[in-house]
Amino acid sequence: xxxxxxxxxxxxxxxxxxxxxxxxGAPSTLCQGCxxxxxxxxxxxxxxxxxxxxxxxxxxxGIGCSSKSPTYFLGRSxxxxxxxxxxxxxxxxxxxxxxxxxxxxxxxxxxxASIGLGQFKHMxxxxxxxxxxxxxxxxxxxxxxxxxxxxxxxxxxxxxxTNPYLPVDIxxxxxxxxxxxxxxxxxxxxxxxxxxxxxAIAHNGIAVLxxxxxxxxxxxxxxxxxxxxxxxxxxxxxxEISFVPARDEITVEDFEEGTTREVKFHDGSIVVLKKLEKxxxxxxxxxxxKMLVEAEQNNELVTGLIYINPDKPSMFDLYNLPxxxxxxxxxxxxxxxxxxxDTLNKLMF
Amino acid sequence: VDNNxxxxxxxxxxxxxxxxxxxxxxxxxxxMRAIFRMGVPVSGKNIFPSNIQGLPTWFSLRLSKxxxxxxxxxxxxxxxxxxxxxxxxxxxxxxxxxxxxPDDFTLxxxxxxxxxxxxxxxxxxxxxxxxxALRDYIANMVYVGxxxxxxxxxxxxxxKAIDFHFKGKLKAIDSNFSVVKAxxxxxxxxxxxxxxxxxxxxxxxxGYIMTDGNTAGALGAIYGGVQFAAWYPITPATSLxxxxxxxxxxxxxxxxxxxxxxxxxxxxDELAAIGMTIGAGWGGLRAMTSxxxxxxxxxxxxxxxxxxxxxxxVIWDVQRVGPSTGMPTRTAQGDLTMVNFISHGDTQMIMxxxxxxxxxxxxxxxxxxxxxxxxxxxxILSDLDFGMNPWMAKKxxxxxxxxxxxxxxxxxxxxxxxxxNNGQWGRYQDVxxxxxxxxxxPGNLHLKSGHFTRxxxxxxxxxYTEDPVVWERIFDRIKLKFELGIKYLPKAIKExxxxxxxxxxxxxxxxxxxxxxxxxxxxxxVRTNYLRVRSLPAGGEVGEFLKENKRTLVVELNxxxxxxxxxxxxxPEFAPKIEKCAHMDGLPLTAHWVKDQILAxxxxxx
Numbered sequence: 007x008x009x010x011x012x013x014x015x016x017x018x019x020x021x022x023x024x025x026x027x028x029x030x031g032a033p034s035t036l037c038q039g040c041x042x043x044x045x046x047x048x049x050x051x052x053x054x055x056x057x058x059x060x061x062x063x064x065x066x067x068g069i070g071c072s073s074k075s076p077t078y079f080l081g082r083s084x085x086x087x088x089x090x091x092x093x094x095x096x097x098x099x100x101x102x103x104x105x106x107x108x109x110x111x112x113x114x115x116x117x118x119a120s121i122g123l124g125q126f127k128h129m130x131x132x133x134x135x136x137x138x139x140x141x142x143x144x145x146x147x148x149x150x151x152x153x154x155x156x157x158x159x160x161x162x163x164x165x166x167x168t169n170p171y172l173p174v175d176i177x178x179x180x181x182x183x184x185x186x187x188x189x190x191x192x193x194x195x196x197x198x199x200x201x202x203x204x205x206a207i208a209h210n211g212i213a214v215l216x217x218x219x220x221x222x223x224x225x226x227x228x229x230x231x232x233x234x235x236x237x238x239x240x241x242x243x244x245x246e247i248s249f250v251p252a253r254d255e256i257t258v259e260d261f262e263e264g265t266t267r268e269v270k271f272h273d274g275s276i277v278v279l280k281k282l283e284k285x286x287x288x289x290x291x292x293x294x295x296k297m298l299v300e301a302e303q304n305n306e307l308v309t310g311l312i313y314i315n316p317d318k319p320s321m322f323d324l325y326n327l328p329x330x331x332x333x334x335x336x337x338x339x340x341x342x343x344x345x346x347x348d349t350l351n352k353l354m355f
Numbered sequence: 356v357d358n359n360x361x362x363x364x365x366x367x368x369x370x371x372x373x374x375x376x377x378x379x380x381x382x383x384x385x386x387m388r389a390i391f392r393m394g395v396p397v398s399g400k401n402i403f404p405s406n407i408q409g410l411p412t413w414f415s416l417r418l419s420k421x422x423x424x425x426x427x428x429x430x431x432x433x434x435x436x437x438x439x440x441x442x443x444x445x446x447x448x449x450x451x452x453x454x455x456x457p458d459d460f461t462l463x464x465x466x467x468x469x470x471x472x473x474x475x476x477x478x479x480x481x482x483x484x485x486x487x488a489l490r491d492y493i494a495n496m497v498y499v500g501x502x503x504x505x506x507x508x509x510x511x512x513x514x515k516a517i518d519f520h521f522k523g524k525l526k527a528i529d530s531n532f533s534v535v536k537a538x539x540x541x542x543x544x545x546x547x548x549x550x551x552x553x554x555x556x557x558x559x560x561x562g563y564i565m566t567d568g569n570t571a572g573a574l575g576a577i578y579g580g581v582q583f584a585a586w587y588p589i590t591p592a593t594s595l596x597x598x599x600x601x602x603x604x605x606x607x608x609x610x611x612x613x614x615x616x617x618x619x620x621x622x623x624d625e626l627a628a629i630g631m632t633i634g635a636g637w638g639g640l641r642a643m644t645s646x647x648x649x650x651x652x653x654x655x656x657x658x659x660x661x662x663x664x665x666x667x668x669v670i671w672d673v674q675r676v677g678p679s680t681g682m683p684t685r686t687a688q689g690d691l692t693m694v695n696f697i698s699h700g701d702t703q704m705i706m707x708x709x710x711x712x713x714x715x716x717x718x719x720x721x722x723x724x725x726x727x728x729x730x731x732x733x734x735i736l737s738d739l740d741f742g743m744n745p746w747m748a749k750k751x752x753x754x755x756x757x758x759x760x761x762x763x764x765x766x767x768x769x770x771x772x773x774x775x776n777n778g779q780w781g782r783y784q785d786v787x788x789x790x791x792x793x794x795x796x797p798g799n800l801h802l803k804s805g806h807f808t809r810x811x812x813x814x815x816x817x818x819y820t821e822d823p824v825v826w827e828r829i830f831d832r833i834k835l836k837f838e839l840g841i842k843y844l845p846k847a848i849k850e851x852x853x854x855x856x857x858x859x860x861x862x863x864x865x866x867x868x869x870x871x872x873x874x875x876x877x878x879x880x881v882r883t884n885y886l887r888v889r890s891l892p893a894g895g896e897v898g899e900f901l902k903e904n905k906r907t908l909v910v911e912l913n914x915x916x917x918x919x920x921x922x923x924x925x926x927p928e929f930a931p932k933i934e935k936c937a938h939m940d941g942l943p944l945t946a947h948w949v950k951d952q953i954l955a956x957x958x959x960x961x
Binding site: 059092093097102325327329332335339340350355 | 657
């Protein structure tokens with residue numbers, strides 16, 4: 007059976023023959039105004055615009071507010087809500103079942119930057135093909151307002167007092183582990199979030215998106231790094247980004263010669279970056295690290311595509327796997343022949 | 356010493372005392388293999404430290420013409436290559452026994468009732484012109500040659516064993532065998548045999564191979580169609596995963612496409628190994644991991660999720676001495692109650708407990724059928740004794756039943772189910788009344804196949820719920836699945852004797868010692884019934900056995916009598932008749948210990 011739209015939706019169909027409604031999930035149960043809802047909406051938009059078939063997408067999450075959000079998009083897709091900080095291992099195993107599927111993982115700063123830091127970095131170093139979104143708000147929401155490992159030093163929370171520790175920078179951690187795609191955005195900038203998600207989906211490898219997503223209930227102080235007001239005032243986009251799917255002709259008419267940079271993906275699609283003030287090269291890992299360190303010193307929230315290397319083999323490229331999904335291997339291909347047992351016994355002493 | 360003893364043939368024990376990291380395993384295995392090829396039943400026990408180089412290590416090789424494979428406590432022949440432990444070893448040699456030592460060792464003069472043969476190790480090595488860097492390794496080949504001459508091991512079979520070990524690499528074979536031969540010839544010319552120990556050709560190993568439980572388990576998994584394995588190194592489980600890596604390319608590469616039908620991933624830790632395995636099991640792959648107690652402790656949270664979310668996975672627990680780091684290189688059956696209750700909340704695990712190397716192979720493939728049929732984790736409890744010691748085993752047999760993939764639905768299957776089930780399908784709906792729901796896996800493109808798997812409470816349609824009634828309904832249905840699913844598990848094996856005075860229950864690697872102890876007891880006129888548990892939860896046949904016997908001793912290798920505890924809970928009506936007979940010092944059980952325990956208990960209660 008091939009995928010098709012749910013009957014009744016015939017307007018505004020994409021190239022997969024699906025309407026936007028086919029990408030929706032259940033109504034959100036997160037707080038009103040939560041940044042996570044905005045991210046979920048942009049995942050829906052990105053998948054719709056990229057003509058993904060929901061049955062060809064698998065969603066993963068860990069534990070926390072952010073990890074609840076896969077319920078709120080792509081309701082037709084398979085999804086696995088695993089353990090705290092341990093979604094990367096779950097996704098790795100599952101994607102070996104059928105590597106023709108697209109994996110989208112949603113995690114949070116509590117999930118990724120504490121217990122999950124080990125699995126996060128190992129997923130990154132293996133270059134597992136997966137969109138890995140961190141909805142980063144610097145606070146534990148589901149347990150009602152404790153500091154997370156990404157909370158900045160000096161942050162004050164109602165019950166917790168003042169945070170004495172320096173924060174973990176998820177983008178820096180990803181770069182340190184040789185990530186092949188690192189981006190940062192702000193949930194209040196839906197266009198950039200969407201374009202980055204589309205680029206991440208096209209990337210054949212791990213795509214880390216650190217999305218500052220303010221917690222309206224427990225952490226939205228004006229002076230805080232993870233608040234809406236801070237994000238709006240201090241956000242400094244590296245560049246404007248447009249994602250051009252593979253089947254379209256590449257057009258760069260909006261960009262003047264010398265001010266654009268195209269990054270070509272594995273599947274032939276292209277990201278066009280419009281450089282702003284600096285001559286920023288997102289394929290220079292050293293410069294990316296330097297830029298992040300400087301931004302931290304300047305108290306800036308740099309958003310955009312921080313680093314990309316589309317040429318590195320993905321984890322699956324390192325295995326000798328068949329074209330057909332492993333989970334569709336017929337039983338007779340899985341059990342060696344009866345004759346082989348004699349050969350095997352001869353191999354023993 | 357009395358020189359007129361009768362010949363002792365094919366029924367004695369040789370202990371090799373060496374320093375670990377000196378390459379003695381090659382020498383010891385060579386001797387074992389050569390004797391095995393002479394048709395003499397053999398069993399070997401490594402007693403080794405958790406260390407790479409420089410600490411004492413022992414290998415005990417038992418020859419048993421009657422085919423007993425359990426550890427024995429006495430040393431008839433000792434080859435002492437470690438001066439630091441020499442004094443202790445001399446104490447353990449049985450009267451009339453043999454001591455082989457390098458001729459530069461100072462001999463403790465505490466025993467006049469043993470035969471001592473000094474070996475010119477340094478001279479022979481010098482004459483053999485061995486490269487100095489390899490001298491320590493090849494020094495052990497001196498005792499191979501001297502022992503072969505002394506007790507009559509066929510030198511051609513020694514060559515075959517060395518050839519096998521070095522996989523036909525002539526240079527390595529020659530440098531080792533030339534030392535063996537020189538020592539063999541030296542002993543012929545210079546040693547006058549005074550002791551009574553002889554190896555004699557017999558036909559006790561026809562139809563057998565030499566292997567170990569970890570190799571057997573991995574091969575079983577390969578014949579069970581394993582598609583994904585994630586693992587993290589841990590003694591004594593490491594060689595199970597390494598055997599997968601060794602044999603999968605030989606057995607599971609598709610010759611038509613040149614592509615592999617499997618993937619093995621070394622994870623960053625056991626938390627990730629189990630996560631990957633559960634992901635793969637959920638993704639429709641036959642997925643496994645292998646670990647030991649400490650790793651299993653780390654895995655327990657995810658195993659609870661797999662139990663409740665009903666994800667099939669196979670987990671090998673090659674047990675070692677715990678708790679904590681315990682004795683990493685010693686054997687135990689100490690994880691039974693932990694696995695039985697693993698993870699928080701009410702859980703239940705299916706445990707398969709192989710009682711032989713052949714069952715390691717058999718359960719290796721069968722575990723996947725059970726896991727996929729019942730959609731639940733299956734834990735195979737092996738141990739260091741099976742896993743890492745060299746064993747003779749019957750030749751591996753091809754699985755006697757086809758693969759059972761359980762209730763997995765692809766696109767057409769789901770269409771058919773919808774037709775017969777009023778257009779309804781829910782991931783956790785009990786369509787057939789057997790407690791086992793139907794499952795789809797990612798990649799199934801049917802519009803109704805997608806669902807949301809979670810460790811949080813869920814409805815029949817896999818939606819989130821906090822409804823108390825729904826929680827209880829789903830949770831009770833999982834219990835029903837286990838109750839009705841017990842028929843898929845390997846039944847306990849019973850051996851009854853008329854007029855038996857008591858019953859014995861054991862499991863796993865306790866079996867060889869119990870089997871031998873029963874024969875020793877029978878010789879003394881004590882008849883016993885025996886039941887070997889092969890899986891848990893225990894089936895009705897175990898209850899029947901407890902009912903039939905006035906009293907039953909549960910023999911096991913742990914402190915608290917864990918199998919006994921589980922049987923107490925499973926069959927509370929028979930608990931007063933269950934006596935725990937447990938012991939754990941890190942060494943495999945011996946028949947004499949079991950026999951003495953049983954006689955003592957019978958004496959107490961007569």
